[in-house]
Amino acid sequence: MTAFILLLPLLAMQFTDEVAWDLADFDVAGTLLFGSGLTYELIARKAGNIAYRAAIGVALTAALLLVWMNLAVGIIGNEENPANLMYFGVLAVGIIGALIARFRPHGMARALFAMALAQTLVAVMALIAGLGYPCSGPLELAVLNGFFVALFVGSAWLFRRAAKKMKNGDCA
Structure with a gap:
């Protein structure tokens, strides 16, 4: 799921200069998304x-x-x-x-x-x-x-x- 979401800005970069992400932006976004998803799974699984x-x-x-x-x-x-x-x-x-x-x-x-x-x-x-x-x-x-x-x-x-x-x- 994280990879799919990160494809959106990558795709947008192909069509507009308004989205200008570098590798660090993708790293931070990927870490935030993956970390949030993992946290949800670990906590919600027990509930x-x-x-x-x-x-x-x-x-x-x-x-x-x-x-x-x-x-x-x-x-x-x-x-x-x-x-x-x-x-x-x-x-x-x-x-x-x-x-x-x-x-x-x-x-x-x-x-x-x-x-x-x-x-x-x-x-x-x-x-x-x-x-x-x-x-x-x-x-x-x-x-x-x-x-x-x-x-x-x-x-x-x-x-x-x-x-x-x-x-x-x-x-x-």
């Missing part, structure tokens, strides 16, 4: 709960998109804007929270709510400080960050559902 698997899928997709967008074009300004490094703090909150929770659904819900809060704080700081302007206006920052907050909250909600189902002894 018999559909809500838990969906929550992991949403969380990993959100994290992958956050990293990919930051590396490709940046969210605050362009990809070279150091303010974008704050988003790696959002990911750190999630990773540390998941480890503390030992991937149990109730703790994972808290970790994802914390990620949503961290994402919101990054957006508020960027908006108040006028970071990224003129490349990223206030509306763009609010919409993009709101998208990620919604994904993190959605994942947290799915984890809460998974926790309730596990508490009730329901495996599906």
Whole structure:
């Protein structure tokens, strides 16, 4: 699957100069895609709960998109804007929270709510400080960050559902 997805930019490079990837871009993209897929398989395999698997899928997709967008074009300004490094703090909150929770659904819900809060704080700081302007206006920052907050909250909600189902002894 990773190889197929990486064929898309390779194909696009044949038709436009807008897509100009080098070997390092393909390496990073391949590592991100393969790593996300492998992580999903390892964690979701142990879960018999559909809500838990969906929550992991949403969380990993959100994290992958956050990293990919930051590396490709940046969210605050362009990809070279150091303010974008704050988003790696959002990911750190999630990773540390998941480890503390030992991937149990109730703790994972808290970790994802914390990620949503961290994402919101990054957006508020960027908006108040006028970071990224003129490349990223206030509306763009609010919409993009709101998208990620919604994904993190959605994942947290799915984890809460998974926790309730596990508490009730329901495996599906």
